[in-house]
Amino acid sequence: MEPHKQEVPVIKLTGVSFQYEDKQVLDEVEFTLERGDFVGIVGPNGSGKSTLMKLILGLLTPNKGTVELFGQPLSKFREWNRIGYVAQQVAHGAGGFPATVREVVSSGLVGKVGLFRRLTKQHHESVRAAVERVGLLEKLDQRIGNLSGGQLQRVFIARALVAEPELLILDEPTVGVDQESIDQFYSLLRSLKEENGLTMMIVSHDVGVMSQWVTKVACVQKKIHFHGTAHDFEHNQEKILQSMYGDSVRLLSHHH
Amino acid sequence: MLADWWQYDFLRYTLFSGILIGLICPILGTFLIVRRLSMMADGLSHVTLSGVAAGMLISKKVAFFSAVNPLFFGMLFAVIGSLFIERLRKVYKAYQDLAIPIILSAGLGLFTVLISIADGFNADLYSYLFGKIVTVSIEDLYALIGVAVVVLGTVLLIYKELFAVSFDEEFARVSGVARRSINLWFMVLVALTIAASMRIVGVLLISALITLPVAASLQIAKSFRQTIFLSILFAEFSVLSGLYFAYLLDWASGGTIVLMAVLVMLVVLGVKKLRVAFR
Numbered sequence: 001m002e003p004h005k006q007e008v009p010v011i012k013l014t015g016v017s018f019q020y021e022d023k024q025v026l027d028e029v030e031f032t033l034e035r036g037d038f039v040g041i042v043g044p045n046g047s048g049k050s051t052l053m054k055l056i057l058g059l060l061t062p063n064k065g066t067v068e069l070f071g072q073p074l075s076k077f078r079e080w081n082r083i084g085y086v087a088q089q090v091a092h093g094a095g096g097f098p099a100t101v102r103e104v105v106s107s108g109l110v111g112k113v114g115l116f117r118r119l120t121k122q123h124h125e126s127v128r129a130a131v132e133r134v135g136l137l138e139k140l141d142q143r144i145g146n147l148s149g150g151q152l153q154r155v156f157i158a159r160a161l162v163a164e165p166e167l168l169i170l171d172e173p174t175v176g177v178d179q180e181s182i183d184q185f186y187s188l189l190r191s192l193k194e195e196n197g198l199t200m201m202i203v204s205h206d207v208g209v210m211s212q213w214v215t216k217v218a219c220v221q222k223k224i225h226f227h228g229t230a231h232d233f234e235h236n237q238e239k240i241l242q243s244m245y246g247d248s249v250r251l252l253s254h255h256h
Numbered sequence: 257m258l259a260d261w262w263q264y265d266f267l268r269y270t271l272f273s274g275i276l277i278g279l280i281c282p283i284l285g286t287f288l289i290v291r292r293l294s295m296m297a298d299g300l301s302h303v304t305l306s307g308v309a310a311g312m313l314i315s316k317k318v319a320f321f322s323a324v325n326p327l328f329f330g331m332l333f334a335v336i337g338s339l340f341i342e343r344l345r346k347v348y349k350a351y352q353d354l355a356i357p358i359i360l361s362a363g364l365g366l367f368t369v370l371i372s373i374a375d376g377f378n379a380d381l382y383s384y385l386f387g388k389i390v391t392v393s394i395e396d397l398y399a400l401i402g403v404a405v406v407v408l409g410t411v412l413l414i415y416k417e418l419f420a421v422s423f424d425e426e427f428a429r430v431s432g433v434a435r436r437s438i439n440l441w442f443m444v445l446v447a448l449t450i451a452a453s454m455r456i457v458g459v460l461l462i463s464a465l466i467t468l469p470v471a472a473s474l475q476i477a478k479s480f481r482q483t484i485f486l487s488i489l490f491a492e493f494s495v496l497s498g499l500y501f502a503y504l505l506d507w508a509s510g511g512t513i514v515l516m517a518v519l520v521m522l523v524v525l526g527v528k529k530l531r532v533a534f535r
Contacts, residue, residue, distance in 0.1 A: 057430050058430075059426065059429065059430070078432065080430060080431055080432035081431070081432070083430070085427060085430045087424070087426060087427065097290055097423060097480075098290065098474055098477050098479070098480055098483045099419075099423060099479060099480040100478070100479040100480070102479075103419065103479055103480050103481070104423065106416070107416065107419055107420040107423055107424070107427075107428075108427075108431075109416075110416050110417060110419075110420040110428065110431050110433055111431030111432040111433060112431075113416065115414065115417065115434075116413050116414065118416075119416070141478070141479070143478060143479070159427070163431075
């Protein structure tokens with residue numbers, strides 16, 4: 001086989017620091033996400049993991065360092081439809097919004113279709129396909145207020161998928177979702193990775209559940225304390241957590 | 257009685273204005289309400305009021321402006337007010353609804369001061385406050401047609417962006433939607449609509465027409481699109497029946513329209529309750 005140029009990483013953070021007013025949240029973070037990775041970002045509350053995600057999405061700007069997406073610096077990056085984003089569900093408070101599953105998922109195409117343009121027949125087809133992919137086809141024209149927490153979360157996945165992104169970023173996607181739906185949810189993510197070749201980054205404080213599903217784990221506490229395979233993480237969990245949390249680790253590990 | 261509506265110019269103007277208001281107010285209202293900004297209309301209407309008062313004062317004191325419709329001053333103030341609200345919402349990020357009472361009291365304060373400077377105004381002011389059929393002029397109608405064309409054009413052209421921003425602002429931003437420009441433009445449209453609708457329902461009652469029909473349609477609509485369509489239906493019914501009775505009984509048009517809108521909402525709530533009870 002011919003030697004080929006190494007593929008550019010999907011996400012690359014170099015020396016990224018960020019502070020809110022006088023509180024240093026992230027300090028000289030180095031982080032790389034390769035194509036096909038399914039990485040879990042873990043860390044306690046206030047560890048900077050959500051900040052890390054917001055920096056990657058361009059919702060915040062780093063004080064120092066650079067963020068590159070698909071090889072382009074963030075300031076020049078315009079191909080936002082290559083990235084799908086699923087926010088924390090509690091942040092939506094969307095249940096009362098008078099929209100159907102179809103309308104919400106269609107809104108995922110807003111960036112791809114472009115200003116002043118209308119959705120074509122093909123777009124409507126892809127909305128239907130995305131809803132089917134998350135197993136909610138029979139709810140297509142239901143108001144989202146009639147859905148359970150787990151179903152609503154899958155609607156948001158469909159909204160992120162409909163524009164056919166290469167990278168999916170999920171922020172605490174299982175908060176407010178019951179245990180059974182959580183397993184369903186992760187197996188959906190896994191099949192998206194395996195069948196559609198999506199690269200995924202998932203931010204969660206629920207280390208126990210997540211590390212069973214992802215392929216890589218990165219632990220954030222101001223810096224990246226560990227970044228490796230989920231397998232290595234499982235084996236060194238005690239040590240890694242101790243370096244991040246100090247003594248409070250005992251409390252945490254009792255949970256699982 | 258009904259024939260009067262075609263015979264007299266002012267009634268025809270009123271009818272056309274009413275139909276246009278019944279179309280654009282609930283459309284903008286739907287977006288405002290789902291974004292929890294329904295009080296915005298109230299805040300802006302008070303700023304518009306101060307603009308109208310300023311317009312009346314200037315046309316009274318400065319000969320050059322004597323022919324200028326105070327409505328245009330109202331529009332100008334409303335647009336400036338809407339820009340201020342957007343600015344204030346950024347300054348008070350954690351208390352976004354604070355922008356509205358600030359603007360509301362500033363508008364009302366300015367209004368009362370302007371009235372006292374002018375030593376009171378004639379009965380004309382009453383019509384701006386509560387709406388009065390006989391005061392609708394062809395100029396008012398043209399202004400309203402202009403605003404309606406812009407509002408409808410905007411909603412048709414950027415419906416999906418407006419929906420995306422209203423449903424989930426952060427997601428819209430990550431999708432590359434120019435959320436700031438869209439918010440700003442939307443607020444300007446709300447301001448213009450309020451100013452242009454003033455003659456019919458009056459500044460104090462305009463927010464009722466923006467919110468009540470939507471409140472009714474939220475109860476029964478099966479989708480966002482349907483929420484908009486039903487609210488237009490309810491608003492048109494309120495406006496037309498309200499105007500009819502106001503003329504028939506010589507009541508204030510604004511108040512009558514609002515009462516009809518309240519009635520529609522109560523009927524919708526009642527019917528919904530009955531349907532649930534007998535299911």
